[in-house]
Amino acid sequence: MxxxxxxxxxxxxxxxxxxxxxxxxxxxxxxxxxxxxxxxxxxxxxxxxxxxxxxxxxxxxxxxxxxxxxxxxxxxxxxxxxxxxxxxxxxxxxxxxxxxxxxxxxxxxxxxxxxxxxxxxxxxxxxxxxxxxSDVLGTGWYAAVAAEAGPGKTVAVVGDGAVGLSAILAAKQLGAERIIAFSRHPERRALAREFGATDIVEERGDEGAAKIKEMTGGYGAHGVVEAVGTQESMWQAIHAARGGGRIGYVGVGHDVELNGLDLFFTGVQLKGGPAPVRRFxxxxxxxxxxxxxxxxxxxxxxxxxxxxxxxxxxxxxxxxxxxx
Amino acid sequence: MxxxxxxxxxxxxxxxxxxxxxxxxxxxxxxxxxxxxxxxxxxxxxxxxxxxxxxxxxxxxxxxxxxxxxxxxxxxxxxxxxxxxxxxxxxxxxxxxxxxxxxxxxxxxxxxxxxxxxxxxxxxxxxxxxxxxSDVLGTGWYAAVAAEAGPGKTVAVVGDGAVGLSAILAAKQLGAERIIAFSRHPERRALAREFGATDIVEERGDEGAAKIKEMTGGYGAHGVVEAVGTQESMWQAIHAARGGGRIGYVGVGHDVELNGLDLFFTGVQLKGGPAPVRRFxxxxxxxxxxxxxxxxxxxxxxxxxxxxxxxxxxxxxxxxxxxx
CATH class of the missing domain: 3.90.180.10 (Medium-chain alcohol dehydrogenases, catalytic domain)
Structure with missing residues (x-):
C-alpha cells in the first residue's frame, strides 16, 4: 500500500x-x-x-x-x-x-x-x-432490512466490524426487540451496546449458533445479519436462524461454499450481496x-x-x- | 422397489x-x-x-x-x-x-x-x-410465492416435472403477467401451457438463462422457480433472474455447491427448502x-x-x- x-x-x-x-x-x-x-x-x-x-x-x-x-x-x-x-x-x-x-x-x-x-x-x-x-451504514442497514429486523423480532449479527455495528444501529432504528451481537472485542462490544445491542455472545461458529438457539427457546433468531464473509461466519449465521428465518448476508463471500442439500434443509432465506446503499x-x-x-x-x-x-x-x- | x-x-x-x-x-x-x-x-x-x-x-x-x-x-x-x-x-x-x-x-x-x-x-x-x-401442488405454490409471482411480474420456471408444472399453475393464480417454462418435453409443454405458461424455452443451463435475459430487455426474470435440484438447474435459475430477483428453490439439492462469491455478486435472493405445504x-x-x-x-x-x-x-x- x-x-x-x-x-x-x-x-x-x-x-x-x-x-x-x-x-x-x-x-x-x-x-x-x-x-x-x-x-x-x-x-x-x-x-x-x-x-x-x-x-x-x-x-x-x-x-x-x-x-x-x-x-x-x-x-x-x-x-x-x-x-x-x-x-x-x-x-x-x-x-x-x-x-x-x-x-x-x-x-x-x-x-x-x-x-x-x-x-x-x-x-x-x-x-x-x-x-x-457511502458504504458501511447502508450495507449494514440493507442487511438488517434483509434479515427483516422489526418489532417483535430477534436479530443476531455476525461480525463486529463497521458493517456489523451499522447493522445493529439499523436493527434498533427498525424497531427490533432483541439484537444479539457476536463479539469478543471490548471496544466493539461497547459500541454495539451503544448502537442498540441487547445481548452479546462470545461463542463463534456452531457453538455461537447453538447459543442463539438456547437464548430463543430452541427456535433461533428470526433474522441474522452476516457481515464477515467466511465459511464459518456464513454457516454460523444460517444455523443461528429458525426455520423460515432470514439471513441478510453482506460480507463479501471468500472461500464460502454452500452445500445445496445442507442449505435446503435449513429452510432459511438468503438475501444479500452488494447492498443497494443508494436506498439508505x-x-x-x-x-x-x-x-x-x-x-x-x-x-x-x-x-x-x-x-x-x-x-x-x-x-x-x-x-x-x-x-x- | x-x-x-x-x-x-x-x-x-x-x-x-x-x-x-x-x-x-x-x-x-x-x-x-x-x-x-x-x-x-x-x-x-x-x-x-x-x-x-x-x-x-x-x-x-x-x-x-x-x-x-x-x-x-x-x-x-x-x-x-x-x-x-x-x-x-x-x-x-x-x-x-x-x-x-x-x-x-x-x-x-x-x-x-x-x-x-x-x-x-x-x-x-x-x-x-x-x-x-399433499406435496407437489403446495411445493410448486410455495416456490411461486417465494419467487414473488404476481401482477406485472415475469416468472421463469426451471423444471417441467410435477412441481414445476404446479408452480406454473400457482404463478398463474397469483396473477403473474408472464410465465416462462423451460421444457423440451412435448406433453409437459402442453400441460405447462394449459396451466398458464405464456412462453416456452428449450435452451438449458447458461444458454437458457441468457435466453430469459434476451426476452426481458436484458434484465432477467423478476422471479425464478427452481424445481430440479442440480448444480446446472440451480445456476440456470440464479442466472435467469435480474439483480434483486427472487429464486424460489424447491428442488432437493443434490451435488449443488453454491460458491459464495459468485452468489454474492448476483444479488439474488434465495428462498426455499422443504415447502410449507400446510399453508396451501x-x-x-x-x-x-x-x-x-x-x-x-x-x-x-x-x-x-x-x-x-x-x-x-x-x-x-x-x-x-x-x-x-
Missing part, C-alpha cells in the same frame, strides 16, 4: 461528475486484496467510499451542480432502470463498481443516479457519518438522529493510508478515516 | 392418527434414492404423499375425527409453534418428515396440526388433485377452481409400484398415482 501522485480525475462521459473528497476511508473489504486473499493483476487505485463537493459535471448531468456537497454509494447506478426502481441500485443494469476514491479527486459515473446532495455543506462533525453512509442515504444523519460515524476509531491523513490499512488488518482499528 | 406385506400402521403417540389411504403416489424426490444418488442404509418404506379417511385417532387428537376425509403434507407439523404460526410449517420445531405412505394405512404424527379435513368425502375425480396438494391446502381444489391432479399421467395399482418408479425414472410418466 502506497500513496502516489496520479493525474487528476476528469470527466470521461457526459453523465460523469468529478468530486473533491472532503474525506475518504478504508473499508473492511479493502483488506481482502491487501491480505492477498483477493488477487489483483497489478497496482490498483483503492477506495470506494466518498463524500465531498462537486467540482465538475458532464453535459448530461442535471441533478447535481458544481459546489453541491454530495454523498454517493460504492456502486454507481443510473437510478432509473427497472432494477434501480425496484430498490436494488447495486444491481443496476448499468452499474459501475466504484474504485479509486482514496484520493483527493474522484470521477463518479452516472452522477445523476448516484450522487445525493445534502441540504448544505455539513458541519465537520457530520462528515464521518456521511462518509459511513443520509436524512437521519443530517437530522442527527443517528451517528454511524462512531465506527471510525482512527483518523489519519491520506498520506498515511498504509498505516491505516495496517491498523485495520491488525484489528487495532475498526475503521479508518483518511483526511485529504 | 418391491411391495411387501407389513404390520398395520398403529397409534404410537396420543397425538397420532392412522389413516386409510384413498390413493397414494410417487414423488420426483423418491427417484433420488431409487437412482442410488441418495444412499439408504437398508430397505425403506417409501412415500410421503397421502389423502384418505381417518381410521383411528390418539387420545389427544381434537381437530379430526374417525371417518373424516383428510389431506396432509409431507412434513408433519404441530401448527402451533412459532415457526408454524409464521407460516413455515415445514420448519416446525417438532417436524417429522413423513415416510411410508405408499401403503394402505399410514400413521400421521401431529394429526391436529397436520391433517386438514375436506368438507366431505370427495368425488373420485377430485382425488388426484387432493393428493397433489385444498380450498381451490374443492371448489374446482384448479385441477393440479392433471400432473398424474399414469395410474397403477399399488402392487405395481415398481413399474411406476420405472416409468418416472425413464420420464415416460410425469407423476404416478397408485390406487390402493
Amino acid at each position: 502506497r500513496v502516489e501522485e496520479l493525474e487528476d480525475a476528469k470527466i470521461a462521459e457526459p453523465t460523469d461528475a468529478v468530486i473533491r473528497l472532503a474525506a475518504t476511508c478504508i473499508c473492511g473489504s479493502d483488506l481482502w486484496p491487501y491480505r492477498g486473499i483477493e488477487k489483483l493483476d497489478g497496482p490498483a487505485h483503492m477506495g470506494h467510499e466518498y463524500a465531498g463537493v462537486v467540482e465538475q459535471i458532464g453535459h448530461d448531468v442535471k441533478n447535481v451542480k458544481v459546489g453541491d456537497f454530495v454523498v454517493g454509494s460504492f456502486v454507481a447506478s443510473d437510478n432509473t432502470c427497472e432494477v434501480c426502481q425496484a430498490g436494488y441500485q447495486s444491481g443496476c443494469i448499468h452499474r459501475v463498481f466504484m474504485t479509486g476514491t482514496q484520493s483527493e479527486l474522484a470521477r463518479i459515473p452516472h452522477a445523476d443516479g448516484t450522487l445525493v446532495p445534502t441540504p448544505g455543506v455539513p458541519e465537520a462533525d457530520l462528515l464521518p457519518s456521511l462518509l459511513a453512509a 442515504l443520509p436524512e437521519l444523519i443530517w437530522d442527527r438522529k443517528i451517528n454511524p460515524g462512531k465506527v471510525f476509531d482512527l483518523t489519519l491523513p491520506l498520506e498515511q493510508a498504509a498505516e491505516g490499512y495496517k491498523a485495520m488488518d491488525e484489528r487495532r482499528a475498526t475503521k479508518v478515516l483518511l483526511t485529504v | 418391491r411391495v411387501e406385506e407389513l404390520e398395520d400402521a398403529k397409534i404410537a403417540e396420543p397425538t397420532d392418527a392412522v389413516i386409510r389411504l384413498a390413493a397414494t403416489c410417487i414423488c420426483g424426490s423418491d427417484l433420488w434414492p431409487y437412482r442410488g444418488i441418495e444412499k439408504l442404509d437398508g430397505p425403506a418404506h417409501m412415500g410421503h404423499e397421502y389423502a384418505g379417511v381417518v381410521e383411528q385417532i390418539g387420545h389427544d387428537v381434537k381437530n379430526v375425527k374417525v371417518g373424516d376425509f383428510v389431506v396432509g403434507s409431507f412434513v408433519a407439523s404441530d401448527n402451533t409453534c412459532e415457526v408454524c404460526q409464521a407460516g413455515y410449517q415445514s420448519g416446525c420445531i417438532h417436524r417429522v418428515f413423513m415416510t411410508g405412505t405408499q401403503s394402505e394405512l399410514a400413521r400421521i404424527p401431529h394429526a391436529d396440526g397436520t391433517l386438514v379435513p375436506t368438507p366431505g368425502v370427495p368425488e373420485a375425480d377430485l382425488l388426484p388433485s387432493l393428493l397433489a396438494a 391446502l385444498p380450498e381451490l381444489i374443492w371448489d374446482r377452481k384448479i385441477n393440479p391432479g392433471k400432473v398424474f399421467d399414469l395410474t397403477l395399482p399399488l402392487e405395481q409400484a415398481a413399474e411406476g418408479y420405472k416409468a418416472m425414472d425413464e420420464r415416460r410418466a410425469t407423476k404416478v398415482l397408485l390406487t390402493v
Whole structure:
C-alpha cells in the first residue's frame, strides 16, 4: 500500500461528475486484496467510499451542480432502470463498481443516479457519518432490512466490524426487540451496546449458533445479519436462524461454499450481496438522529493510508478515516 | 422397489392418527434414492404423499375425527409453534418428515396440526388433485410465492416435472403477467401451457438463462422457480433472474455447491427448502377452481409400484398415482 501522485480525475462521459473528497476511508473489504486473499493483476487505485463537493459535471448531468456537497454509494447506478426502481441500485443494469476514491479527486459515473446532495455543506462533525453512509451504514442497514429486523423480532449479527455495528444501529432504528451481537472485542462490544445491542455472545461458529438457539427457546433468531464473509461466519449465521428465518448476508463471500442439500434443509432465506446503499442515504444523519460515524476509531491523513490499512488488518482499528 | 406385506400402521403417540389411504403416489424426490444418488442404509418404506379417511385417532387428537376425509403434507407439523404460526410449517420445531405412505394405512404424527379435513368425502375425480396438494401442488405454490409471482411480474420456471408444472399453475393464480417454462418435453409443454405458461424455452443451463435475459430487455426474470435440484438447474435459475430477483428453490439439492462469491455478486435472493405445504391446502381444489391432479399421467395399482418408479425414472410418466 502506497500513496502516489496520479493525474487528476476528469470527466470521461457526459453523465460523469468529478468530486473533491472532503474525506475518504478504508473499508473492511479493502483488506481482502491487501491480505492477498483477493488477487489483483497489478497496482490498483483503492477506495470506494466518498463524500465531498462537486467540482465538475458532464453535459448530461442535471441533478447535481458544481459546489453541491454530495454523498454517493460504492456502486454507481443510473437510478432509473427497472432494477434501480425496484430498490436494488447495486444491481443496476448499468452499474459501475466504484474504485479509486482514496484520493483527493474522484470521477463518479452516472452522477445523476448516484450522487445525493445534502441540504448544505455539513458541519465537520457530520462528515464521518456521511462518509459511513457511502458504504458501511447502508450495507449494514440493507442487511438488517434483509434479515427483516422489526418489532417483535430477534436479530443476531455476525461480525463486529463497521458493517456489523451499522447493522445493529439499523436493527434498533427498525424497531427490533432483541439484537444479539457476536463479539469478543471490548471496544466493539461497547459500541454495539451503544448502537442498540441487547445481548452479546462470545461463542463463534456452531457453538455461537447453538447459543442463539438456547437464548430463543430452541427456535433461533428470526433474522441474522452476516457481515464477515467466511465459511464459518456464513454457516454460523444460517444455523443461528429458525426455520423460515432470514439471513441478510453482506460480507463479501471468500472461500464460502454452500452445500445445496445442507442449505435446503435449513429452510432459511438468503438475501444479500452488494447492498443497494443508494436506498439508505443520509436524512437521519443530517437530522442527527443517528451517528454511524462512531465506527471510525482512527483518523489519519491520506498520506498515511498504509498505516491505516495496517491498523485495520491488525484489528487495532475498526475503521479508518483518511483526511485529504 | 418391491411391495411387501407389513404390520398395520398403529397409534404410537396420543397425538397420532392412522389413516386409510384413498390413493397414494410417487414423488420426483423418491427417484433420488431409487437412482442410488441418495444412499439408504437398508430397505425403506417409501412415500410421503397421502389423502384418505381417518381410521383411528390418539387420545389427544381434537381437530379430526374417525371417518373424516383428510389431506396432509409431507412434513408433519404441530401448527402451533412459532415457526408454524409464521407460516413455515415445514420448519416446525417438532417436524417429522413423513415416510411410508405408499401403503394402505399410514400413521400421521401431529394429526391436529397436520391433517386438514375436506368438507366431505370427495368425488373420485377430485382425488388426484387432493393428493397433489399433499406435496407437489403446495411445493410448486410455495416456490411461486417465494419467487414473488404476481401482477406485472415475469416468472421463469426451471423444471417441467410435477412441481414445476404446479408452480406454473400457482404463478398463474397469483396473477403473474408472464410465465416462462423451460421444457423440451412435448406433453409437459402442453400441460405447462394449459396451466398458464405464456412462453416456452428449450435452451438449458447458461444458454437458457441468457435466453430469459434476451426476452426481458436484458434484465432477467423478476422471479425464478427452481424445481430440479442440480448444480446446472440451480445456476440456470440464479442466472435467469435480474439483480434483486427472487429464486424460489424447491428442488432437493443434490451435488449443488453454491460458491459464495459468485452468489454474492448476483444479488439474488434465495428462498426455499422443504415447502410449507400446510399453508396451501385444498380450498381451490374443492371448489374446482384448479385441477393440479392433471400432473398424474399414469395410474397403477399399488402392487405395481415398481413399474411406476420405472416409468418416472425413464420420464415416460410425469407423476404416478397408485390406487390402493
